[in-house]
Amino acid sequence: MKIVNFKGGLGNQIFFYLMCLYLKESCPKNKIYGNYNSKLLCDHNGLEIQNIFDIELPPETIWSKLVTIFARGASRFIKGVKADDNRFRLNAIYYDGWWQDKKYFLNHIAYLKFREVKLDKTNDKLLRTIQTTNSVSLHIRRGDYLLPKYKKLYGDICTLQYYQSAIHIIEDKMDEPYYFIFSNDIKWVKKNIHLKHAVFVENNTGSNSYIDMFLMSWCKANIIANSSFSYWGAKLNVHQHQIVVYPKKWNQIQTPDLFPNEWYGI
Structure with missing residues (x-):
């Protein structure tokens, strides 16, 4: 199991989604989940990437929410549970960074296509x-x-x-x-x-x-x-x-x- 934390506006949400694809490709035996805390997404227009691009976000379940809570707390005492921009680990469980690096998304940009945009x-x-x-x-x-x-x-x-x-x-x-x-x-x-x-x-x-x-x-x-x-x-x-x-x-x-x-x- 791997959980990617989503936060911020649309531009940042794109980075998080592409990180999910990177993890899915790099760790094919692991199920990928998203963490969509509304408090971390409220500064702009909330979680909107799935409405704008033709994509399917990773699921969020009660189980993944419980693991997220555990991982946040355990990361203070157990190394390797959490990954961030300065400590990236493929064997981590919880991914809480910004992931603004070409190596995480160059192979997956082609998956980003705007849904039909209705213009006034x-x-x-x-x-x-x-x-x-x-x-x-x-x-x-x-x-x-x-x-x-x-x-x-x-x-x-x-x-x-x-x-x-x-x-x-x-x-x-x-x-x-x-x-x-x-x-x-x-x-x-x-x-x-x-x-x-x-x-x-x-x-x-x-x-x-x-x-x-x-x-x-x-x-x-x-x-x-x-x-x-x-x-x-x-x-x-x-x-x-x-x-x-x-x-x-x-x-x-x-x-x-x-x-x-x-x-x-x-």
């Missing part, structure tokens, strides 16, 4: 414009990243200077780029970033927020934030050779091994 008139028009222009998604995450509990870890990385440098790279490599700007602080973006051709995408909120990721995946280039949401918007891109610019520094502690060599790091 606004998003349908956006998608058609994205498909017919030299479209560039630009993701700016502020909002929760400005809260004290997150700012020390994720703040002061994707600065205005970062975006200006990223835009310079794009404009050096693309003719007439057309920017589609995604942010949880559009007001700040409009005040600080001025582009010739730009659309501010601000109509997808709440349970429809995932449509932003879907639209990002159709752009011909991506400027991402230090955010798993825009990372997957770029990684799941439908174009085989799109241009991607990313921050070399992912957080204030470490930068995981996530980025293809052909992406441009700043």
